[in-house]
Amino acid sequence: MSFRLAAYAVSIAHGAVLLVRQPSDIWSLPGGRVEHGEDPIDAVIREFAEETGHDAAVERLLGVDSRVVPAAERMVSGQPEHHNVGIYYQVRITGGRLRPEPNGATAEAVWIALDAVALLPRSSLVDIGIELAREKPPTGHVAAVKVGGLVQH
Secondary structure: OEEEEEEEEEOEEOOEEEEEEOOOOOEEOOEEEOOOOOOHHHHHHHHHHHHHOEEEEEEEEEEEEEEEEOHHHOOOOOOOOEEEEEEEEEEEEEEEOOOOOOOOOOOEEEEEEHHHHHHOOEEHHHHHHHHHHHHOOOOOOOOOOOOEOOEEO
16 A cells, blocks of 8 residues: 655635646646655645745645545556545645646646536545535544546545
């Protein structure tokens, strides 16, 4: 089983959420792996800047999601089951300019109307982040997101 600790940014303004499109055409929240010895807050700010071109400040912790992705549900076949622990933060943009990631890890960063998200092929973490931002559950945990159709791991 593989393991990943990641930090994700949820930026919602004027009825839209800032998402990034991966070269595989799957939409995701800005964010990524927390490097060894890195604070998750530093990681989410770094990843947000790398993937969107914007500087950000963390406003609050939204929650933590831990899930095991079965091998059969991995986006790339032949990989083992995967345990992902995602830390979700509400962020506020403080500067910079919207642009795709220079090295091509994300193809574009776009504000997407919240009511249009359901029409996108997306990672399950998008739904988790939006639900955490809407509900702000005291436990910092939301129910599992059903995977299938346009929602993938």
